Amino acid sequence: EAGVTQSPTHLIKTRGQQATLRCSPISGHTSVYWYQQALGLGLQFLLWYDEGEERNRGNFPPRFSGRQFPNYSSELNVNALELEDSALYLCASMKGIAYNEQFFGPGTRLTVL
Amino acid sequence: QQQVKQSPQSLIVQKGGISIINCAYENTAFDYFPWYQQFPGKGPALLIAIRPDVSEKKEGRFTISFNKSAKQFSLHIMDSQPGDSATYFCAAHETGNQFYFGTGTSLTVIP
Numbered sequence: 001e002a003g004v005t006q007s008p009t010h011l012i013k014t015r016g017q018q019a020t021l022r023c024s025p026i027s028g029h030t031s032v033y034w035y036q037q038a039l040g041l042g043l044q045f046l047l048w049y050d051e052g053e054e055r056n057r058g059n060f061p062p063r064f065s066g067r068q069f070p071n072y073s074s075e076l077n078v079n080a081l082e083l084e085d086s087a088l089y090l091c092a093s094m095k096g097i098a099y100n101e102q103f104f105g106p107g108t109r110l111t112v113l
Numbered sequence: 114q115q116q117v118k119q120s121p122q123s124l125i126v127q128k129g130g131i132s133i134i135n136c137a138y139e140n141t142a143f144d145y146f147p148w149y150q151q152f153p154g155k156g157p158a159l160l161i162a163i164r165p166d167v168s169e170k171k172e173g174r175f176t177i178s179f180n181k182s183a184k185q186f187s188l189h190i191m192d193s194q195p196g197d198s199a200t201y202f203c204a205a206h207e208t209g210n211q212f213y214f215g216t217g218t219s220l221t222v223i224p
Contacts (some may be wrong), residue, residue, distance in 0.1 A: 001117045007128075015204050019117070033211070036166055041216075041217075042202065042217045043202065043212055043214045045212070045213075046209055055211075056210075056211050058211075064117040077137060088154075090156050090157070092156075097208075098183055098208060098209065099208075100144075100147075100162070100208060101147075101159065101162070101213060102147070102206075103159060104156035104158070104159075105156050106156045107154075107155070107156050108156075
């Protein structure tokens, strides 16, 4: 069974640009979570989608947004990039809201210059 | 407010020793407590998890001890090995809600 996949592996942008990060959950999983992990720091919750709906979002500005597609894959968009957005962005999937086991992808390393 | 507090921030253990990482939580509605292991540049991997109706769970060299009345749980790594050197995160989850993570513990096992 394939795990959670994320693309691209690395992304380099300049300040003010937009970044789009993609996530494919484990087959059969309907919930997708997004987290930001700045260097040496813990996981900061960004967004949670289930069955195409946004279930919750963390304490991040509106320029962080996303969506979930009918096939349960998800996209995270970051507009007007700032230097402090440089981080590892992790996607995790779960079978559904009634479940607990969450599995992470390898992450996308976003560097903002 | 930090929902899950984790300590220590870093830990150095000799090979063969016991590594102990502690977490405390506030919300008694949490019903699932996982631990994740993360190597540099990689995503966290689910290591072991426990539910509040059990006081201890063991998988190989990894054991979770859970104290419901104290709202604390800990990860014990027996016979620690250099390959265990990684960052460990505890988390708490209420079914149907988001996950809350601790701030992480950087474990170094010295050969």
